Amino acid sequence: MMLNSTSSTLSYFILGAYLQVGNVRYLYFMLTALLYVVILIANTSLIVVICMNRSLHEPMYMFLCSLFVNELYGSSGLFPFLLTQILSDIHTVSASFCFLQIYCLYTYANIELCNLVVMSYDRYLAICCPLQYNTRMTLNKVFIFIIVIWLYSFVKFFITLSLALRLTLCGNIIHSLYCRNYLIIKMACSDTKVNNIYGLFAVVLSVILPLFPIIFSYMKIFHVCFSGSKQTRQKAVSTCTPHLVSLLNFSFGCFFEIIHTRLDMNSVPSVLRIILSLYLFIIQPLLNPIMYGLQMSKIRNTCKILCCYKMLTAHRDLTLT
Template sequence: MTGNSSLPPGAPFTLGAYSDPGPWRWLYFVLALCVFALIVASNLLLVAVIALKPRLHQPMFVFLCSLFVNELLGSGALFPFLLFQLLQDEHRVPHGACFLQVFFVHTYGGVEFTNLAVMAYDRYLAICRPLQYQRLMTPRRVAAITAALWVWGVASVVVVLSLTLRLRFCGHMVPKVYCDNYSLVRLACSDTTANNAYGLAYIFTALLALIGLILYSYGRILRVVLGGGRARHKALHTCTPHLLSLLSFSFGAFFEMVQSRFDMSHAPMTLRILLSLYCLTVQPLLNPLLYGLKLRQVRDALRELLLRRREE
């Protein structure tokens, strides 16, 4: 609760993490634009490679394609907005635009973690149950799983937004460079019990279920790795990029949760901004690098595609 008088319905919010960059404004703008361009180019390229190469139409690469599409969603939710704000002197955000950004940013986070959990289970089946893998991961089932993880990601955020939209706000200052749900809830001067209850229910059901699926999958894979043999090489080869991606996302999500839930005013503003941007910048840059360079099938398909275009 941030005050006694509520704001008029539909009042704009103000982003409080921006400061006057002075002569550095255009440098920040160009750097952000270059990062955004690199994210879009690398993820689109890998989506195109997977789509155009029939031999990559396998469960692992379908889930990878879903992951790359989600990176485009997350970066698209942040960077155009960020680039616009960097050139403004006043950082006011229309009420509807703020909630629209909340929808896309939180959808990105939910889909990302669910996608990574599904990929962990897929690797468990491929490594620990190779004889049943084709029967268990049919094209129809893979399509259903992919659709379900996106529907779940969107549906869970719709519930979050419906609970937040009903609130009355007594403050307008969002202490970030973009809008997020928890920052808006903290500005409310009406009852937020339903918001908190849903948040706790989500953590103790969906989130713990996904964490349990990841731990179970990697626990079984670890037994194979410790057992040695050819299966060990396959496990290390295919699981290393996924594990690094999972650890990177967990790192960013953990610090974002800490920053949202606890008072971080003692930490430097630059550090808080960088930590809040981690999942939406480093993750979309890291995944194409990990999977594009680490997985031989992707490297070979990318090389063939580029060579064919050069010959034409």
């Protein structure tokens, strides 16, 4: 179905990437629901652990808390929608919800990267400037960093969304499992020069610019590791490994997102196309709490203490009854 109207008057979009899978849809639904539940439980549990334990009220764990909140934010912008679409026979989405989903998913990705950038700077200070760490990375500065990260992302993508809303569209079929800004711009009949210029500017701000503090931080960290003591190397490895894994996984997810959106994927099996399109929004929020929960000894020990406390409380209640 083709529509000749502006995006402001367009009532709905059709998602053309969903397959007619018959009863297999219930299997897909259960797998997707299971992933969503695991993501919710894992990230919420670590947020509660960090908030409840005063010994974890340190800069690194505050940044982790922001990261886990962002995982919940991004997952909630996608998974309930996917679950509804999997069970539906008509894969349509209202224009207003589509743009809201674009805003949610794009801000999620930007907040994720900015959070990882600030965390790399935090690790640089902790490893390379340990004597100055407490004065250069206070809790007040941490909260300012977190507020700026979230506000910056919301404002930047509000501009992106505003530019998309002004376009005249000549179609309403999005060949994707969810709404994407790039695919909507491709349907535009009007001039997209402003969108493209701001898009390049946003890429510089969102991707290229954050690379410099990450590269700088890890160059300094690696220099200290190779020239420092064995204890320093062990500390660097234990604290930087989860961050590096998360950063690399996020980079893979963004790369998969770009090739899936920009390149012709018709020759690629449909299952692989689905995995590539959802990789960033499934693996990242699933990997982060597992990586940090297992690797960070303070979080791991706090979880053990809470679990033991709950078991003792349950055993005492059973004994009393």
